[in-house]
Amino acid sequence: MTATVVTPPTTDPVRENALPDVYDRVESEVRSYCRNWPATMASARGSWMTDTSGRQYLDFFAGAGALNYGHNNPVLKAPLIDYLSQDSIVHSLDMATAAKTEFLETFERLILRPRSLDYKVQFPGPTGANAVESALKLARKVTGRESIINFTNAFHGMTLGALSVTGNSMKRAGAGIPLVHATPMPYDNYFGGITEDFHWFERVLDDSGGGLNHPAAVIVETVQGEGGLNVARMEWLRALAELCQRRDILLIVDDVQMGCGRTGAFFSFEEAGIVPDIVTLSKSISGYGLPMALTLFRRDLDVWAPGEHNGTFRGHNPAFVTATKALETYWKSATFAENTAAKGQHVRDRLESIAAAHEGISARGRGMAQGLKCEEKDLAAAICATAFERGVLMETSGPSDEVIKLLPPLTTSTEDLDAGLDILAEAVATTVS
Ligand SMILES: *Cc1c(COP(=O)(O)O)cnc(C)c1O
Numbered sequence: 001m002t003a004t005v006v007t008p009p010t011t012d013p014v015r016e017n018a019l020p021d022v023y024d025r026v027e028s029e030v031r032s033y034c035r036n037w038p039a040t041m042a043s044a045r046g047s048w049m050t051d052t053s054g055r056q057y058l059d060f061f062a063g064a065g066a067l068n069y070g071h072n073n074p075v076l077k078a079p080l081i082d083y084l085s086q087d088s089i090v091h092s093l094d095m096a097t098a099a100k101t102e103f104l105e106t107f108e109r110l111i112l113r114p115r116s117l118d119y120k121v122q123f124p125g126p127t128g129a130n131a132v133e134s135a136l137k138l139a140r141k142v143t144g145r146e147s148i149i150n151f152t153n154a155f156h157g158m159t160l161g162a163l164s165v166t167g168n169s170m171k172r173a174g175a176g177i178p179l180v181h182a183t184p185m186p187y188d189n190y191f192g193g194i195t196e197d198f199h200w201f202e203r204v205l206d207d208s209g210g211g212l213n214h215p216a217a218v219i220v221e222t223v224q225g226e227g228g229l230n231v232a233r234m235e236w237l238r239a240l241a242e243l244c245q246r247r248d249i250l251l252i253v254d255d256v257q258m259g260c261g262r263t264g265a266f267f268s269f270e271e272a273g274i275v276p277d278i279v280t281l282s283k284s285i286s287g288y289g290l291p292m293a294l295t296l297f298r299r300d301l302d303v304w305a306p307g308e309h310n311g312t313f314r315g316h317n318p319a320f321v322t323a324t325k326a327l328e329t330y331w332k333s334a335t336f337a338e339n340t341a342a343k344g345q346h347v348r349d350r351l352e353s354i355a356a357a358h359e360g361i362s363a364r365g366r367g368m369a370q371g372l373k374c375e376e377k378d379l380a381a382a383i384c385a386t387a388f389e390r391g392v393l394m395e396t397s398g399p400s401d402e403v404i405k406l407l408p409p410l411t412t413s414t415e416d417l418d419a420g421l422d423i424l425a426e427a428v429a430t431t432v433s
Helices: 015-016 022-026 074-085 098-115 127-143 160-163 170-175 197-206 234-246 315-331 335-356 377-389 415-432
Strands: 041-047 049-050 056-059 119-122 146-152 183-185 219-220 248-256 278-281 294-298 363-364 369-374 395-397 404-405
Touching: 015 315, 056 415, 098 119, 098 315, 127 146, 127 160, 127 219, 127 248, 127 294, 160 278, 219 234, 234 248, 335 363, 335 369, 335 415, 369 377, 377 395, 377 404, 377 415, 404 415
Parallel strands: 146 183, 146 219, 219 248, 248 278
Antiparallel strands: 041 049, 049 056, 119 294, 278 294, 363 369, 369 404, 395 404
């Protein structure tokens, strides 16, 4: 894995950042992140990435939330290297392996039992979309119903089932076929607090003229990461959970991005005091950026027949090894969650002061998923581009890319958080004026 310097030394910042032309010549137009961040990355450690020219970047993107414990975390890397050097099992479908036994036992001991969650664990395939697909399939199989309720600006992945419950019209259009059996409802605060948005759902459910088939499930994110850092209020989440229970509708919380401590607690729904029927986890569950996903569900919902939902890569043992170590390291006590909450509050305070200095910019988010919403069109992207030039990676989110989203690794030091926030503040000031 030696890094090659492919661009000639130059002082021209554009040439310096240009990508090797093989990307243009060979890789599909579908590529996206390398367009916003035109640098060839060579190595990374913690919250920092280094490109092939030796330039360093503070990573406030963290693999879209897949790197909650930072890049190449040495605590997780050591057992991974040991595991590989001993010719341990790497690929095993869903055979039993020592690494899988240890993961399941640790997950039960450190995550499920202390929270009194009586969930079964399914390995649905390595991606978040795999977890969402299996959750939707299971909900339909259990209830014998077809329709799913999703929310405005939801994001659940790119496969057909996951896309059918995703809001973004550009991504939906990519399906090329009708996306059916899903009905969007307004997410919390969709009408800016003017209309009691939530009660619309209950009203159409009750109304025999409402035109809504009795749904199998509701799928919801507690904070919409891709949809623009929309934060559902705890009372909204509780009301949704109660409504689902009253109406015999399964509640699926998609915790792919906001789980694994992003909002503080291990699961983002813990703060609301709700217990979903089905939960999806992926992004940071392996802890090391290795592909891995879980679908969790109430024990009595486990109606799968053996092999009914399978997949080649459901037994990526290196991911089990780092996942186990991440749980052992960060989730044995409440300290990590408390630190995340404190860091999140610090980031929020600083964002509030940036927002206070600029008309049309406001702070939003929960825990260590924080951001700035920019009213002016294209401003958020311009600020992110300026921040990149100054060495900070941040992406936009929201239906019009109007939100600057900060997802630093949860292990980022306060000094590094402040360094990145200083650059963000400068980038806002220079871009706005
Ligand atoms: C990223 C994400 C997914 C999809 O995960 P992939 O691994 O990209 O398939 C699903 N739901 C949420 C909330 C996500 O953030």
